[in-house]
Amino acid sequence: VFRMILGHIGARKGSKGVPRKNFRMIHGKPLIDWSLDQLFAHPMVDAVVVSTDDPEIYDHAVAKGALKIGLRPDHLATDTAGKWGVWQHALQASEALIGPVDAFLDLDCTSPLRLPSDITEALELYKIGHPDLVMSCCEARKNPYFNLVEPDATGALHVSKPLPGGVVARQQAPTVYEHAASTYVVSPAYLKRSNGLWEGRVIPYLMPPERCVDIDTPFDFRLVEILMHEANP
Secondary structure (H helix, E strand, C coil): CCCCEEEEEEECCCCCCCCCHHHCEECCEEHHHHHHHHHHHCCCCCEEEEEECCHHHHHHHHHHCCCCCCCCCHHHCCCCCCHHHHHHHHHHHHHHHHCCCCEEEEECCCCCCCCHHHHHHHHHHHHHHCCCEEEEEEECCCCCCCCCEEECCCCCEEECCCCCCCCCCHHHCCCCEEEEEEEEEECHHHHHHCCCHHHCCEEEEECCHHHCCCCCCHHHHHHHHHHHHHHCC
């Protein structure tokens, strides 16, 4: 039985692709709220924390009921700061306030199209499978055994991962997933002891590609807005 599931969102102030995208309005509310409201509304989530270097986002989250952990340290607020260090800091700061956590649930606020049922199913998968990490994935649109190519030293193209005899139809290629930055469930013990995502047993939570669109560019922002409008006219 999980006594304490901590929901987390990481939201940096800066963004090269779409300036201040995490707090930008999309289909009637700030982008972060599409994920934040899901955490607060979800019956399995016991506490919510937002890690940010943006005072406006921090105050907004705390006013909704997020834990008061303060702004993230400067070394975690740079372009090059990885997810893992941010998660480790958020878990440590949160456990200082609420005690031991049984599952660390991260929602990526640039992927607002997930459904509440995606959160439930990812948590159930974690509970049943006992992995170190559950990661949202979707079936890859391109496959390195079939139609992903890379240039050699002369500039000529070759299939990225050639197999003996070649793959002439997509159906013959091994299954490949895209890592979709949407929903993660992490073992707190694993988060504390390891240095990154891939050191332990990572299993996929499969989502359809249309719920895995990640906002990185102004085009993505427009695309997600259109999809949201279709889903919530």
